[in-house]
Amino acid sequence: MSFKENINRICRKRRTNLTAVVKQVKGSSSFTSAINKGSLPKEDEMVQMAKILHCSVIDFFMDEEDLAPQNESQNEDEADILRIYRSLSRRSKHKFMSMVYEFEHREELEVDKESSTHSEGNPHRTAQA
Incomplete structure (x- = not known):
């Protein structure tokens, strides 16, 4: 445009x-x-x-x-997740989102762990308290 x-x-x-x-x-x-x-x-x-x-x-x-609206699914997995989420009760949605946030946090920790493992041999690495 x-x-x-x-x-x-x-x-x-x-x-x-x-x-x-x-x-x-x-x-x-x-x-x-x-x-x-x-x-x-x-x-x-x-x-x-x-x-x-x-x-x-x-x-x-x-x-x-x-x-373009971003609420449209980009692939079948996203469509399935959205379909499942929409079918849940309010309480189940809360549990579902708790699992999502837990999974997200776990992924972040794994990325942090991987990046610190790769930098162990680096003499320029800053010490962590």
Whole structure:
């Protein structure tokens, strides 16, 4: 998506329009047509626009795939996990998430253990208390 498409999309989402935003930044709305024809505002103006629209400057340069909802499963395993989770009672969901967090913590510990094992022979390794 182009800058003009993204900024207009964000304006609609914020229930405003590009003319109003440009007027706040530049004091005049005349630059609106230049943006809609493909011109880009200066960097400091983009920062001001982002503040007005409560977004990040990077949002002005998003592509279609960046905007795709991330709640869609990426593969069959994710779809199965989501299906199972949604079928659980509230109490079972709590237990399920506890197991997930425990698994995540265990994985982090294994990564830490592996990285410390690889650095044992390194004379530049910092001592751990």
